[in-house]
Amino acid sequence: MINGMREEPVKIGEWILALILMSIPFLNIFMLIYWACSSSTKPSKQNFAIAYLIFSIPFFLMALGFVIFALVMPAYMHHEEAQKQSQQQAQQAQQSEPWAQQPAETEQSIEMPATDDEHFRTFVLQDGGLIHGKVVSLDGDMVKLKRIDGVVFDETLVSFSDKDIEYILELHYTANE
Numbered sequence: 001m002i003n004g005m006r007e008e009p010v011k012i013g014e015w016i017l018a019l020i021l022m023s024i025p026f027l028n029i030f031m032l033i034y035w036a037c038s039s040s041t042k043p044s045k046q047n048f049a050i051a052y053l054i055f056s057i058p059f060f061l062m063a064l065g066f067v068i069f070a071l072v073m074p075a076y077m078h079h080e081e082a083q084k085q086s087q088q089q090a091q092q093a094q095q096s097e098p099w100a101q102q103p104a105e106t107e108q109s110i111e112m113p114a115t116d117d118e119h120f121r122t123f124v125l126q127d128g129g130l131i132h133g134k135v136v137s138l139d140g141d142m143v144k145l146k147r148i149d150g151v152v153f154d155e156t157l158v159s160f161s162d163k164d165i166e167y168i169l170e171l172h173y174t175a176n177e
Contacts, residue, residue, distance in 0.1 A: 010045050018045065022052075032056075119171070120148060124161040131155070138172040 010018075018035075022028040035041045035049035119134040123145070136144040141157045157165060 007043055010042050014045070121167075123164045125155075125159050126161065127159070135168055135171055138168060143168055 018031075021031045032049045032053050035045055036053055038046070041049070120132065121134070122130050122132045124130060131145060131147070133145040133147040136146045136152060138144075138157070142154050143157050143160070144152060144154055146152045157168065160168065
């Protein structure tokens with residue numbers, strides 16, 4: 001009742017039009033919001049629009065979740081594939097470079113059987129890689145290493161494990177005394 005007068009009911013034709021409009025995607029949301037907020041809408045239709053909007057919120061959130069999942073999942077799958085490919089490349093590199101072995105289980109140096117020079121050993125790198133060789137020189141933070149096969153290369157001091165850094169520094173200071 002409005003001001004002591006009975007409200008006029010929503011006619012069947014208006015309900016049919018409302019249902020047709022609500023079957024059109026995006027327009028349905030706009031119309032429900034319009035009917036819920038408009039002062040010219042009949043109260044029964046206004047209450048219906050408010051109730052329908054409240055009822056639709058969980059379904060809207062689920063649909064939004066599925067859309068986000070559909071957008072994120074391909075990127076995640078691409079990341080997984082790239083990670084597998086990177087692991088395969090690392091395995092191929094290990095097979096082609098015998099000095100690059102699997103990461104050690106601990107951060108300690110692994111002593112190898114004595115060779116013609118007692119200073120050959122296996123150094124553990126911070127990234128878990130292993131290098132078998134001997135220290136040729138230390139210049140600042142660059143360590144020059146020589147592998148058993150005679151290949152000489154430079155490696156930064158900080159790339160070695162803490163135990164190997166101590167060994168390299170001790171070897172350097174002992175050689176300079």
